[in-house]
Each structure stands twice: as C-alpha cells, then as structure tokens.
Amino acid sequence: xxxxxxxxxxxxxxxxxxxxxxxxxxxxxxxxxxxxxxxxxxxxxxxxxxxxxxxxxxxxxxxxxxxxxxxxxxxxxxxxxxxxxxxxxxxxxxxxxxxxxxxxxxxxxxxxxxxx
Amino acid sequence: xxxxxxxxxxxxxxxxxxxxxxxxxxxxxxxxxxxxxxxxxxxxxxxxxxxxxxxxxxxxxxxxxxxxxxxxxxxxxxxxxxxxxxxxxxxxxxxxxxxxxxxxxxxxxxxxxxx
Numbered sequence: 753x754x755x756x757x758x759x760x761x762x763x764x765x766x767x768x769x770x771x772x773x774x775x776x777x778x779x780x781x782x783x784x785x786x787x788x789x790x791x792x793x794x795x796x797x798x799x800x801x802x803x804x805x806x807x808x809x810x811x812x813x814x815x816x817x818x819x820x821x822x823x824x825x826x827x828x829x830x831x832x833x834x835x836x837x838x839x840x841x842x843x844x845x846x847x848x849x850x851x852x853x854x855x856x857x858x859x860x861x862x863x864x865x866x867x868x
Numbered sequence: 869x870x871x872x873x874x875x876x877x878x879x880x881x882x883x884x885x886x887x888x889x890x891x892x893x894x895x896x897x898x899x900x901x902x903x904x905x906x907x908x909x910x911x912x913x914x915x916x917x918x919x920x921x922x923x924x925x926x927x928x929x930x931x932x933x934x935x936x937x938x939x940x941x942x943x944x945x946x947x948x949x950x951x952x953x954x955x956x957x958x959x960x961x962x963x964x965x966x967x968x969x970x971x972x973x974x975x976x977x978x979x980x981x982x983x
Contacts, residue, residue, distance in 0.1 A: 753927065758910075784970050795958060795974040796911070841910050847970065855901055855926050856972065858910030 754779040756844050758859025766867050771832055773862045775842035776824040782844040785818060785825050786856070790839045799840075800827070803847075829864075837866045869894050872975035874959050880981045881949040889944040889978050891959030899962045900942040901972060902926075902934065904955040911958060917942055949982045956980070 786801035843856040903911035913926030917936040
C-alpha cells in the first residue's frame with residue numbers, strides 16, 4: 753500500500769517569513785495530493801490540492817509543487833501570519849475508474865508555529 | 869446544507885461493548901469515508917464506499933464494520949470495543965465523477981474512549 757512520509761514534524765517560523773513542508777510518497781500509482789490544515793479540536797480542512805498532471809499550483813500565499821519522478825511534493829506558505837498556526841497534513845491517493853479518490857493516505861503532520 | 873454530520877460527539881465505552889457511529893451527508897455525494905486519528909498522528913482510512921451498496925476496506929478495517937444502504941448515510945459499527953480503538957473518528961464525503969473535483973469534506977468527528 754501507499755506510504756507517505758512528512759517532514760518536519762514541527763516548524764517554527766517568524767511572522768512574515770516563509771514555511772516549507774515536504775512529503776514523499778511510495779506508490780507511483782498515486783495521482784492526487786491534497787494538503788489539509790487542522791486546528792486543535794477541529795476537523796481537517798482542505799487548503800490546496802494538486803493532481804499528477806500538474807507540477808505546481810498556487811492560491812494566494814499558498815503553493816504546492818510536485819515532482820513525480822522523485823515522488824515528492826511540498827507545501828509553501830509565504831508571508832506567514834499568526835492564523836497560519838495549525839497542524840498541516842499532506843496526503844496521497846489514486847483516482848479510481850469512477851473518477852473518485854479511493855481513500856487518502858496521510859502523513860503524520862507538521863505542527864506549524866508562527867512566532868510574532 | 870448541513871454538510872457532513874456525525875453523532876455522537878463524544879462517547880465512553882467499556883471494553884467489550886458495541887456501538888454505531890453515525891455519519892450523514894446532505895450534499896448528494898457518492899463517495900464516503902471513515903478515518904480514525906490517534907493523538908499526534910495523521911488520519912488512517914478504515915473503510916470507504918463509492919456508492920450505495922458498495923463498501924471497501926481501507927488501511928485499518930479490523931474491529932469495524934460498515935454498511936451503505938442509502939446515499940446519505942454511512943454508519944460505522946464497532947463490535948467488542950477494545951482500548952486500541954480509543955481515537956477520534958472522522959467521516960468524510962466527496963462527489964466524484966470523471967474529471968471532477970476530488971475534495972473530501974470532513975465531519976466534526978466523534979471522540980471515542982474505550983476503558
């Protein structure tokens with residue numbers, strides 16, 4: 753089955769600086785890679801996702817890059833703000849014949865701390 | 869739309885007891901999923917369903933059962949609860965057709981303690 757490794761487990765950055773979180777996956781059949789943000793006691797919420805036919809995707813201060821050859825993908829957050837403090841999870845999945853994802857394999861998470 | 873709803877929010881079970889975690893969605897989503905999240909860890913897939921009457925095992929299905937008799941509901945059954953099943957359980961759903969968005973929408977979770 754798929755295995756997703758995520759690093760670092762904790763990341764502390766100064767407000768206004770950039771943060772980068774990296775993930776690797778093992779199954780070359782995986783072709784969908786979402787990133788979720790989870791605040792304490794809350795449900796995970798999708799912040800950005802990318803499919804394997806795209807190398808990079810950006811949404812305002814958030815960007816994701818994907819290297820299919822190396823089987824790794826990264827989340828980049830620029831101009832970090834206090835409200836970015838949370839746990840971030842990467843995940844991987846493959847799209848089945850019905851067009852849906854057959855369940856996500858998650859990394860163990862990165863606790864992002866924004867220092868004022 | 870209420871989105872994805874889960875009941876109960878919290879539950880304490882004794883070892884060996886059984887219970888059903890309820891999950892419902894009102895978005896007409898065809899795919900539904902159950903995950904568990906242990907403290908400080910990522911989510912792990914228990915079971916998922918691509919439509920009414922169809923279910924499939926995920927990474928950690930042992931000790932659980934599911935059914936999908938309607939599009940809206942996807943209950944998770946725990947038989948003979950064990951301390952290892954202490955976790956937060958999240959239900960999720962997505963609407964997937966070829967080429968469509970794949971976002972999974974999560975419910976608020978059920979925090980289960982087995983003692």
